[in-house]
Amino acid sequence: MNKLLESLLEATTTDLLRKQKSITKLFPEFPSRVKAIAGMGGIRLARTDVKNWFFKVHSGTKNGVWYENVLHFVNIVPELDRLIRNRKLWIKDRSRIDLNKLAHEFLRKINVRISCNCPAAQYWGPNYILSLSKYDAKYGDREGRPPKIRNPKKYGAYCKHMANVIKVLPFYKTTLAKWLTEFYDKDIKKFEEETKKEYGWIKKAAVKLGKKKEEEEKPKEEEEVEAA
Numbered sequence: 117m118n119k120l121l122e123s124l125l126e127a128t129t130t131d132l133l134r135k136q137k138s139i140t141k142l143f144p145e146f147p148s149r150v151k152a153i154a155g156m157g158g159i160r161l162a163r164t165d166v167k168n169w170f171f172k173v174h175s176g177t178k179n180g181v182w183y184e185n186v187l188h189f190v191n192i193v194p195e196l197d198r199l200i201r202n203r204k205l206w207i208k209d210r211s212r213i214d215l216n217k218l219a220h221e222f223l224r225k226i227n228v229r230i231s232c233n234c235p236a237a238q239y240w241g242p243n244y245i246l247s248l249s250k251y252d253a254k255y256g257d258r259e260g261r262p263p264k265i266r267n268p269k270k271y272g273a274y275c276k277h278m279a280n281v282i283k284v285l286p287f288y289k290t291t292l293a294k295w296l297t298e299f300y301d302k303d304i305k306k307f308e309e310e311t312k313k314e315y316g317w318i319k320k321a322a323v324k325l326g327k328k329k330e331e332e333e334k335p336k337e338e339e340e341v342e343a344a
Contacts, residue, residue: 139272152176173277190227219293229255241267
């Protein structure tokens with residue numbers, strides 16, 4: 117399992133991905149159902165806003181039928197603050213955060229709530245399972261009615277459409293980096309400055325800049341002496 121996927125959703129997806137593995141006890145053919153979606157029409161990132169990504173995912177069985185899948189990012193600003201203080205995510209000269217590294221870790225660590233408007237999400241248990249307090253990962257209205265008939269043992273955590281979304285998320289790292297700068301550029305710059313002060317990088321950068329300036333000016337002084 118891709119490590120990026122192993123900590124993606126609310127409760128950091130480790131819990132949900134572990135829970136999702138049980139889906140084959142209910143549907144042994146679930147992996148093939150997930151793959152079938154790619155052949156039918158696949159996935160499209162339809163739009164984004166300040167907290168949500170909206171995907172269109174094609175039905176795995178019906179031509180021309182699309183379902184909306186939502187990723188709702190939770191506690192974005194506090195998580196950015198925490199991640200930007202991680203020195204490993206900065207570029208070599210420590211002048212700024214490395215946005216690609218930041219995006220990668222953001223996908224791994226951020227809490228998310230999810231939803232799919234397909235019938236299976238409602239009637240086979242995902243909406244109820246995601247609504248449980250131990251996961252708190254249901255976007256939108258919570259579902260309090262357990263799937264007593266179709267999925268009494270509560271196998272899995274989400275439908276095949278959301279399984280496809282989660283599977284492709286690592287490939288959206290560059291898109292995520294652009295999204296972060298579009299909506300959270302001020303926060304990123306603020307946390308960068310605070311981190312530089314915290315680690316004393318501003319002073320070090322100033323000293324380094326001063327030395328560089330001296331080196332650049334030194335040859336000029338020697339040239340003037342020779343000319344005289």
